[in-house]
Amino acid sequence: xxxxxxxxxxxxxxxxxxxxxxxxxxxxxxxxxxxxxxxxxxxxxxxxxxxxxxxxxxxxxxxxxxxxxxxxxxxxxxxxxxxxxxxxxxxxxxxxxxxxxxxxxxxxxxxxxxxxxxxxxxxxxxxxxxxxxxxxxxxxxxxxxxxxxxxxxxxxxxxxxxxxxxxxxxxxxxxxxxxxxxxxxxxxxxxxxxxxxxxxxxxxxxxxxxxxxxxxxxxxxxxxxxxxxxxxxxxxxxxxxxxxxxxxxxxxxxxxxxxxxxxxxxxxxxxxxxxxxxxxxxxxxxxxxxxxx
Amino acid sequence: xxxxxxxxxxxxxxxxxxxxxxxxxxxxxxxxxxxxxxxxxxxxxxxxxxxxxxxxxxxxxxxxxxxxxxxxxxxxxxxxxxxxxxxxxxxxxxxxxxxxxxxxxxxxxxxxxxxxxxxxxxxxxxxxxxxxxxxxxxxxxxxxxxxxxxxxxxxxxxxxxxxxxxxxxxxxxxxxxxxxxxxxxxxxxxxxxxxxxxxxxxxxxxxxxxxxxxxxxxxxxxxxxxxxxxxxxxxxxxxx
Ligand SMILES: Nc1ncnc2c1ncn2[C@@H]1O[C@H](COP(=O)(O)OP(=O)(O)OP(=O)(O)O)[C@@H](O)[C@H]1O
Ligand SMILES: [Mg+2]
Numbered sequence: 001x002x003x004x005x006x007x008x009x010x011x012x013x014x015x016x017x018x019x020x021x022x023x024x025x026x027x028x029x030x031x032x033x034x035x036x037x038x039x040x041x042x043x044x045x046x047x048x049x050x051x052x053x054x055x056x057x058x059x060x061x062x063x064x065x066x067x068x069x070x071x072x073x074x075x076x077x078x079x080x081x082x083x084x085x086x087x088x089x090x091x092x093x094x095x096x097x098x099x100x101x102x103x104x105x106x107x108x109x110x111x112x113x114x115x116x117x118x119x120x121x122x123x124x125x126x127x128x129x130x131x132x133x134x135x136x137x138x139x140x141x142x143x144x145x146x147x148x149x150x151x152x153x154x155x156x157x158x159x160x161x162x163x164x165x166x167x168x169x170x171x172x173x174x175x176x177x178x179x180x181x182x183x184x185x186x187x188x189x190x191x192x193x194x195x196x197x198x199x200x201x202x203x204x205x206x207x208x209x210x211x212x213x214x215x216x217x218x219x220x221x222x223x224x225x226x227x228x229x230x231x232x233x234x235x236x237x238x239x240x241x242x243x244x245x246x247x248x249x250x251x252x253x254x255x256x257x258x259x260x261x262x263x264x265x266x267x268x269x270x271x272x273x274x275x276x277x278x279x280x281x282x283x284x285x286x287x288x289x290x291x292x293x
Numbered sequence: 294x295x296x297x298x299x300x301x302x303x304x305x306x307x308x309x310x311x312x313x314x315x316x317x318x319x320x321x322x323x324x325x326x327x328x329x330x331x332x333x334x335x336x337x338x339x340x341x342x343x344x345x346x347x348x349x350x351x352x353x354x355x356x357x358x359x360x361x362x363x364x365x366x367x368x369x370x371x372x373x374x375x376x377x378x379x380x381x382x383x384x385x386x387x388x389x390x391x392x393x394x395x396x397x398x399x400x401x402x403x404x405x406x407x408x409x410x411x412x413x414x415x416x417x418x419x420x421x422x423x424x425x426x427x428x429x430x431x432x433x434x435x436x437x438x439x440x441x442x443x444x445x446x447x448x449x450x451x452x453x454x455x456x457x458x459x460x461x462x463x464x465x466x467x468x469x470x471x472x473x474x475x476x477x478x479x480x481x482x483x484x485x486x487x488x489x490x491x492x493x494x495x496x497x498x499x500x501x502x503x504x505x506x507x508x509x510x511x512x513x514x515x516x517x518x519x520x521x522x523x524x525x526x527x528x529x530x531x532x533x
Contacts, residue, residue, distance in 0.1 A: 180367040
């Protein structure tokens with residue numbers, strides 16, 4: 001493999017991480033919560049895909065993906081409803097512990113169902129097939145991932161900046177109580193935020209696992225961690241930040257592989273995190289918190 | 294229906310063990326300006342927040358146009374025509390001025406253009422700055438925005454929690470003259486103020502609240518000339 005193909009693979013992984021990172025950053029933006037269960041949700045959506053394809057073999061793959069995404073969104077919604085929403089006025093630490101709890105719950109549940117064994121992700125036609133592009137031969141998902149991530153991000157940013165719902169989201173992220181005084185149902189806005197995050201994670205999981213074949217109950221940990229780092233590097237709370245952060249992390253890890261440093265990929269991600277936080281503590285796109293009171 | 298747009302009856306609010314509002318009853322006549330004055334921590338904000346549905350009272354009744362609204366969600370209460378300009382302005386700093394105003398009209402299905410131009414007529418400064426993010430406005434401008442935002446819901450009753458707090462005397466005068474204008478345009482006003490002097494001069498009726506209880510009430514002029522009010526709230530005991 002030459003350096004260009006490593007670069008492209010880096011952008012691919014980056015794009016997949018980005019779809020997960022957006023979920024972290026959006027939930028943080030609105031609840032100031034690091035949703036530790038998000039990486040596990042990513043893994044669960046991969047497992048769901050495996051079981052859907054195995055149990056409903058006649059279902060066209062496109063519909064299987066839609067069903068999987070719908071279930072993932074539903075689980076994301078349930079997590080918020082039962083693990084976070086009852087703690088709305090609790091200290092932030094309690095919500096964080098609840099998030100860690102949910103994360104283990106999902107891991108254990110999946111390990112119970114799968115028996116802890118690795119399951120083969122189904123072949124996804126089209127995106128799982130090899131193509132040649134720019135003289136590089138790789139699975140289509142590799143070329144497609146960054147494009148899909150960026151397109152979805154652009155759509156999302158448009159929604160947030162230019163629709164009434166997006167305006168409500170931005171308002172809720174600053175001030176629950178005043179948002180309520182405007183007549184916004186904050187719980188609904190929060191639910192939808194989780195749903196969007198879950199949908200993007202589901203999309204990311206198809207793109208990610210279509211090239212990385214086996215999944216077990218721990219498969220969400222690494223992508224989850226990397227996506228979280230990406231969100232912090234980009235400036236947690238910022239959606240474009242999460243995407244840029246994820247692309248940087250993806251490319252850095254892939255280049256590490258190119259130079260035979262694959263074993264150090266975690267070190268490199270954290271190293272980047274530290275460097276960026278030292279230079280700019282709020283992350284690349286992070287806003288300074290200098291509001292008038 | 295009585296002449297009262299809002300009637301609060303034996304309202305009780307507790308936070309943990311602390312009694313913040315103790316059996317308070319008060320009436321707001323339709324079309325009037327009613328003010329609540331009282332020391333810090335007396336329970337004034339808690340009363341308004343109960344009316345808005347943000348705080349859940351222990352017991353009591355809150356009647357709006359004769360209908361009990363206690364237990365309704367803030368959203369349902371806004372729909373009924375009650376709006377609150379919260380203490381400390383609370384504009385959305387990350388939204389533009391125009392977006393803040395639109396947030397005020399969040400629940401409206403009808404056209405709010407007329408109200409927008411009404412707000413811009415009251416506060417021309419807001420129109421000039423409609424694209425600026427609200428966090429960069431001065432304190433006085435933020436207060437105007439908070440009032441404008443509340444007006445965008447096209448309320449029957451506007452409640453304002455210390456609108457003059459921290460503003461220069463000239464701006465305070467502006468705010469009070471706006472309050473009168475809003476009222477002349479047919480909106481009932483329930484006003485909390487630390488600036489008892491201005492508030493009592495502006496209002497039709499006033500209540501004095503001390504540690505969760507109403508200790509005095511009467512027409513603005515009457516309270517303004519009351520010795521106890523003068524001493525406690527108008528700072529006129531010594532030079533008086
Ligand atoms: N959310 C809350 N939790 C606990 N106690 C509260 C809460 N809100 C208000 N209180 C208490 O209730 C009492 C009344 O508070 P409130 O804010 O209504 O006073 P206020 O008259 O508006 O005072 P100020 O003029 O300083 O704004 C105070 O003792 C306050 O500490
Ligand atoms: Mg107060």
